[in-house]
Amino acid sequence: MAIKISRSFVMRKLHQLTGIVPLGAFFFVHLFTNSKAMSGASVFNDAVADIHHIPYLLFVEIFGIFLPLLFHSVYGIFISAEMRSNTMNYGYGRNWFYLFQRITGVFLFFFILFHLLNLRFGAIPGLESYGNPVAGNADKAFAIVALEFQNPWIFILYVLGVTATAWHLAYGFFLFAVDWGILIGEKAQKMALYACVGLAFFLSAVGINAMVAFNKKCGLLPSALCEEAEKKGIAEPDGSRRF
Amino acid sequence: MNEANVEKKRLENPPQTVDFRISRREKLDAPQYTETFTVPYRRNLNVISALMEIRKNPVTKDGKQTTPPVWSMNCLEQVCGICTMVINGRVRQSCSALVDDLLLAGGGNTITLEPMSKFPNVRDLTVDRTQMFDHLKQTKVWIELDGTHDLGPGPRMSQEDVQERYAYSRCMTCGCCLEACPQYYDDNYIGPQAIAQVRYQNMHPSGKMTRDARLEGVMGDNGIQNCGNAQNCVQVCPMSIPLTRAIYETNREATIYGLFGWLRK
Numbered sequence: 001m002a003i004k005i006s007r008s009f010v011m012r013k014l015h016q017l018t019g020i021v022p023l024g025a026f027f028f029v030h031l032f033t034n035s036k037a038m039s040g041a042s043v044f045n046d047a048v049a050d051i052h053h054i055p056y057l058l059f060v061e062i063f064g065i066f067l068p069l070l071f072h073s074v075y076g077i078f079i080s081a082e083m084r085s086n087t088m089n090y091g092y093g094r095n096w097f098y099l100f101q102r103i104t105g106v107f108l109f110f111f112i113l114f115h116l117l118n119l120r121f122g123a124i125p126g127l128e129s130y131g132n133p134v135a136g137n138a139d140k141a142f143a144i145v146a147l148e149f150q151n152p153w154i155f156i157l158y159v160l161g162v163t164a165t166a167w168h169l170a171y172g173f174f175l176f177a178v179d180w181g182i183l184i185g186e187k188a189q190k191m192a193l194y195a196c197v198g199l200a201f202f203l204s205a206v207g208i209n210a211m212v213a214f215n216k217k218c219g220l221l222p223s224a225l226c227e228e229a230e231k232k233g234i235a236e237p238d239g240s241r242r243f
Numbered sequence: 244m245n246e247a248n249v250e251k252k253r254l255e256n257p258p259q260t261v262d263f264r265i266s267r268r269e270k271l272d273a274p275q276y277t278e279t280f281t282v283p284y285r286r287n288l289n290v291i292s293a294l295m296e297i298r299k300n301p302v303t304k305d306g307k308q309t310t311p312p313v314w315s316m317n318c319l320e321q322v323c324g325i326c327t328m329v330i331n332g333r334v335r336q337s338c339s340a341l342v343d344d345l346l347l348a349g350g351g352n353t354i355t356l357e358p359m360s361k362f363p364n365v366r367d368l369t370v371d372r373t374q375m376f377d378h379l380k381q382t383k384v385w386i387e388l389d390g391t392h393d394l395g396p397g398p399r400m401s402q403e404d405v406q407e408r409y410a411y412s413r414c415m416t417c418g419c420c421l422e423a424c425p426q427y428y429d430d431n432y433i434g435p436q437a438i439a440q441v442r443y444q445n446m447h448p449s450g451k452m453t454r455d456a457r458l459e460g461v462m463g464d465n466g467i468q469n470c471g472n473a474q475n476c477v478q479v480c481p482m483s484i485p486l487t488r489a490i491y492e493t494n495r496e497a498t499i500y501g502l503f504g505w506l507r508k
Contacts, residue, residue, distance in 0.1 A: 004459050005501050012468035013501065083471070084425050089332040090475045098425060098473035178472055181495020184488065 015075050016179050018068040019172045026065055027169055031203065034210035038218045038226045041142035049138035069112070076105045101171055104164040111161040119145070127154070146214040155211065162207035170200035254343045257284050261342055262304065262353040263293055265312050267367050275364070278312075279304040279353075290330060290337035290345075290356065291316055312356075314368040321481055324417025328368050329357040334422040336481055337368075359422045374430045375416050378437035382460035384444050387453055398448035411443035411489060413482040420476035420486055432469040433461060435476040435486040442489035445496065458493075458500050467497055 033051065037044040054060055080102040087095050117123040122133030128147040137144065149155050174196045177183035183192050213219035218226035260281045268275045280297045281304050282288070291314075298311040314337065316326040321339040330340050331349050337356070345354050362370035388394075400408070420435040421427045427434050441457045444450035450457075461467045467490065476486045 005462050005504075006464040006466060008464045009462045009466055009468045009497075009501060013498070079471075082426060082431070082469070084428050086423065086425050086475070090423050090478065092473075092475060092478050094472065094474040095425065098471050175472055178491055179468070179470070179494055180498045181491055181493075184491040184495065186485075186488070 011075060012079075012179075015072060015079070016172075016176050018072045019169075020176050022064050022068050023072055024169050024172065027165060027203075031206050031210065035206060035213070037142065037145075037210055037213040038221070040217060040226070041146075044142045045138050045140075048134060048141040052136070052138055073105075073109045073112070077109060080106055097171060101168065101175070104168040107164050108161070108168060111157070111164065114157075115161060118148075127151075142214065149211060149214050158211055159208055162211070163204045166203035166207060167200045170196040170203065173199070252344060252347055253286075254346060257286075257343070258346075258352040260284055260352070261288070261293065261346070263297065264353055264355045265297075265368070266357040267312065268358075268364050269366065271363060271365055271371075278307075278309060280312075284342070288342040290328075290340040290342070290354070291319065291326060293342065293354075294337070294356075312367045322415060324415035324481075327359060327417040327419060327422075329355075329359060329422065331355050334359060334419045334479055336417065339481075359418055361422050361424075361428055362418060370418070372416065372418055375418060375421070375434075375436055378433040379440060381463070382433060382437050382441045383453065383457050384437070384440040386444060386447065386450050400446075400448060404446055407485070407488075408443055408446050410482075410484055411439050411446075414439060414443075414484055415482060417481065419479045419481060423475040423479040425473050425475065426469050426471040430465070432465050433463075433467070435470075435480075435490060437461070438467055438470075438493050439484055439486050439489035442493050445493070454496075455500065455504075458497055461493060462497050462501065467493055470494075 033044075033047050036047045051057075083099070083102055085099050087099055114124070118127060119129055119134045121135075122129045122131050124130060129144050132140070132144060134141045134144055149158070174183070174189075174192055177192060178189070183189055209219035209221065211219075217223045261284050262279050262281055264277055264279045266275055267278055280301070282293045282296045294312060294314055301309050301311040303309055314326065314328065316338060317323045318325075319338045321336045324336065326337045327334060328337050330337060331345060331354060342354065346352060356368060358364045358368045359370050362372055362374065365371050414436060416436060418436070424432070424434060426432055438461060441461055445454050445457055470490055474487050477484075480486055
């Protein structure tokens with residue numbers, strides 16, 4: 001039998017897929033790199049330099065990040081516009097989650113646009129990174145971010161951005177599992193929901209801790225935890241590597 | 244949800260009268276307005292009996308003579324679904340909506356009656372639900388039988404399947420799930436009702452023979468992918484049908500069919 005699949009079916013499945021791979025996967029990598037700030041400027045700057053040395057970097061960036069991001073965010077705005085929210089009359093938990101997924105999505109559309117212009121392209125006037133983005137300036141990366149995060153408004157904006165991303169992604173995992181027919185039963189969904197809430201808290205905590213680390217060694221954790229790298233001689237305090 | 248075992252709650256100090264704020268409309272596309280009617284309270288009053296009381300003498304609270312409000316009703320025991328309307332902001336059947344419960348839940352002594360908002364409002368509290376039947380046609384929720392000759396006994400089903408299918412079979416096409424769905428408006432989505440019927444037929448051993456045609460029916464531009472997982476449908480369903488289960492089971496079939504179906508060509 002000839003298979004007829006509508007355009008919107010394919011688009012929705014692509015939207016769900018791009019949210020997990022590559023965008024979700026990228027968020028984990030991003031938090032991992034950010035967390036290197038806990039060990040100080042040299043470790044973080046080395047991590048930025050490592051990213052600069054990824055082979056085919058331009059293509060990885062365009063096809064692995066920018067295009068999926070553009071598709072996911074623009075199509076996500078269209079999906080959000082379909083919403084006729086009715087949480088006032090039907091205030092069930094899942095109905096609020098449904099609304100919140102769309103609110104965080106629209107907020108992230110603007111936040112990620114700002115974040116890219118700010119730290120990737122250095123195009124936001126008045127900020128430390130103006131004309132001086134983290135991308136391409138590995139030697140100054142830590143200092144640029146540290147100075148920006150000393151501005152409380154920028155810091156608060158980024159805390160909101162990280163938290164919203166963590167929630168949107170964690171609940172996104174749940175939605176993906178449900179929409180692709182992986183997670184079906186009521187009980188299984190309940191367990192998965194708890195796991196997703198836990199994941200959202202975990203990712204938020206890791207993200208915020210990395211932000212704090214730019215101006216306080218090891219972030220919110222005791223700094224003794226982050227001195228291991230230097231003790232073992234993996235990284236030297238002055239910044240150069242010993243291999 | 245199922246309230247069979249819930250103890251009946253009664254108003255301790257019932258009011259003398261109850262006000263009904265009713266949405267009115269002359270005919271399709273005419274402007275909507277509201278009128279308030281006062282009905283003397285009595286024990287075990289439900290919304291339909293109050294509407295019948297108003298119909299006897301359609302005079303508004305302000306003393307204005309008006310036309311009797313129009314609504315639909317049939318079985319009066321919450322199995323036909325025709326009397327569905329939005330009562331105090333929530334969709335439900337008016338025959339099983341007891342005034343005592345509504346006043347206890349809402350406080351005050353006014354009850355608001357509106358027609359369902361997701362269907363063409365024909366008059367007052369009556370709506371046209373043709374689109375729900377169109378969705379059933381689109382998804383081919385029937386079993387094809389060729390001829391009148393004896394086909395022998397039907398295939399056997401496991402007891403579990405029988406029970407799950409029985410739950411889906413109770414759908415009365417009332418429209419509560421669509422009214423409460425934040426993704427459904429302007430007939431843009433086939434909705435939980437039709438998807439549950441697809442699941443109902445696809446679980447049947449004879450129905451499985453035309454499974455692919457039904458799956459294509461739910462994968463159109465108004466298809467199952469428009470579900471936003473707000474799960475209001477399963478909360479408001481008066482027949483406690485596992486609507487979300489039907490959606491997710493069908494999601495699995497549709498996703499596999501979409502991903503791998505073309506590889507079998």
